[in-house]
Amino acid sequence: MITRRFLNGVLMAGALVGVLAVAAPLVPAWANAAVPFSAEAFKAAQASGSPILIEIHADWCPTCKAQNPILDKLTAEPKFKDLKIFRVDFDAMKPVVKEFGARMQSTLIVFKGSAEQGRSVGDTKEASIAALLDKSL
Template sequence: MVWRERKLVDGSETGTLSRQRAVGAPLKSDGGFPVSVNAIKSKQDFASVIDCGKPILIEFWAPWCGPSRTISPIFEKHASDPKNVGIEFYRVDIDEQEQIAQEVGIRGMPVFMLFKDGDKKAEVIGADPGKLEALVIRARPLR
């Protein structure tokens, strides 16, 4: 955390705490666990990831989508939660990976999908933290 001070129009000062990280540095959750949300960069990567035998949670998002940007930190927090060890977290930028988005039938954003052994087990459409948490909890017994 970095403390930043700024002067207001009336000359008084105020300070705010902000998170800063170097580009490429791993994000950290509040608990200090590294966030491990990996980007899927190709259709081949997608096929091998969902068929790896572990429970896989994938966030389908786009950088221009406000709801995607809003819920992404919550997805990252779940990824770094020790209760979720054994679940792998990934994200797919649908603008960069249109073929994957078409294959899985993305109809809105953000979309969160749970896969196990190549099969889609569940899906959540929209930036609903409660539904996302329920999806993560559903993935735990699949480990």
């Protein structure tokens, strides 16, 4: 016997699948996602001359959480389609954090190939983060 609760659950699941099917095409195909930092991938991106963003990030950091939607929005722009984004875990990758000269989480560093072009610490303003990302192009 089918209960009302079961039927409502099936209907809600179907509606959710429909919403996801409609929303998925709204995310640009070139939308960039941060990948965990690896020295090999970073060196390869530098050698290719790619624009690069290094995020020194901590999951517990409120500033990092505030930066996430801003970075997602900005890096989804077509001009950043070639931007390589590497996330460095502030707590688990201390030697890498030190190599980049970062003293705290929420540090953003941009490179154009092998040359550092700029950095910011604790910034949550869209305009200044956009200006920083532009330096990588």
